[in-house]
Amino acid sequence: MIENSGKYYLYRHIRIDNGQPFYIGIGSKIYKQNKSFSTLKSEYSRAYTKYGRNIYWKRIINKTKYYVEIMIESNDYSFIKKKEIEFIYLYRKNQKLSNLTDGGEGGNGYKPTPETLSLMKLNNGMKGKFGSLNHLSSEVYVYTIDGSFYKKYGSQRECSRELNLDRKNINLCIKGEVKKAFGYTFKNKFQGLKIKPIKVTRSKAVKALDKNLNTIKEFSSVTEAANFAKTQTTNISKACKNKKSLIKGYYWRYLKSEN
Numbered sequence: 001m002i003e004n005s006g007k008y009y010l011y012r013h014i015r016i017d018n019g020q021p022f023y024i025g026i027g028s029k030i031y032k033q034n035k036s037f038s039t040l041k042s043e044y045s046r047a048y049t050k051y052g053r054n055i056y057w058k059r060i061i062n063k064t065k066y067y068v069e070i071m072i073e074s075n076d077y078s079f080i081k082k083k084e085i086e087f088i089y090l091y092r093k094n095q096k097l098s099n100l101t102d103g104g105e106g107g108n109g110y111k112p113t114p115e116t117l118s119l120m121k122l123n124n125g126m127k128g129k130f131g132s133l134n135h136l137s138s139e140v141y142v143y144t145i146d147g148s149f150y151k152k153y154g155s156q157r158e159c160s161r162e163l164n165l166d167r168k169n170i171n172l173c174i175k176g177e178v179k180k181a182f183g184y185t186f187k188n189k190f191q192g193l194k195i196k197p198i199k200v201t202r203s204k205a206v207k208a209l210d211k212n213l214n215t216i217k218e219f220s221s222v223t224e225a226a227n228f229a230k231t232q233t234t235n236i237s238k239a240c241k242n243k244k245s246l247i248k249g250y251y252w253r254y255l256k257s258e259n
Helices: 055-061 077-092 114-124 156-163 167-174 222-229 233-241
Strands: 008-015 021-028 066-074 140-144 149-153 184-187 206-209 215-219 251-254
Touching: 008 077, 021 055, 021 077, 066 077, 140 156, 149 156, 156 167, 167 184, 206 222, 215 222, 222 233, 233 251
Parallel strands: none
Antiparallel strands: 008 021, 008 066, 140 149, 140 184, 206 215, 206 251
16 A cells, blocks of 8 residues: 655656656655654655756756656655656656666665666766767757857857857757847757747847946947846846846946936
């Protein structure tokens, strides 16, 4: 009989983009006498933390958001480990998991298999290598805002270096959280030589002020200002609305708002 409460638990991480599980894991609750957990995340901390995850897990969450599901709980640790093995085997039949092992180790005295050691050695050998030299790098396809294909890069790092952009902007575009960044949009797959143009809203002129509110420089758009300050356009826009915000050492104002 499966228990619905207990010290140990089995959890899974599920992708938002396709609803598929991509990681199965085990966690344990750390009970404190006469104290209860304040949140779900504190009770099931191992299930919710991003710390200590492998590179394949990180690559998936860079592409999509995910959510946590607690599957089984029990005071029988052996039972939970057995269930982990069963579910990893079950899910691997239909989709890829980021788990490096077949499960059941639980982290207590775990010794990697020869295959896992070989994979870890290969991954360590990738340090300092980028683009096509690193099998862990994700390709980036760059399009201009009129929808024209611009260039393919072997990694986000290569792309950010050549275009002088923050990698966060590239990643936000790939994940679909923003539509464009500094005149470009970015995809993790080639979508042809022409895609749907990105609609451009009318730009607002912006100026940067020092701490004494003296105008330092004026810009024709938020994008131009963000490029100058090497920050995201959303940061400049928020600072213009909340006039007390200091971004990159400057206060920011829409020029029209000062008339």
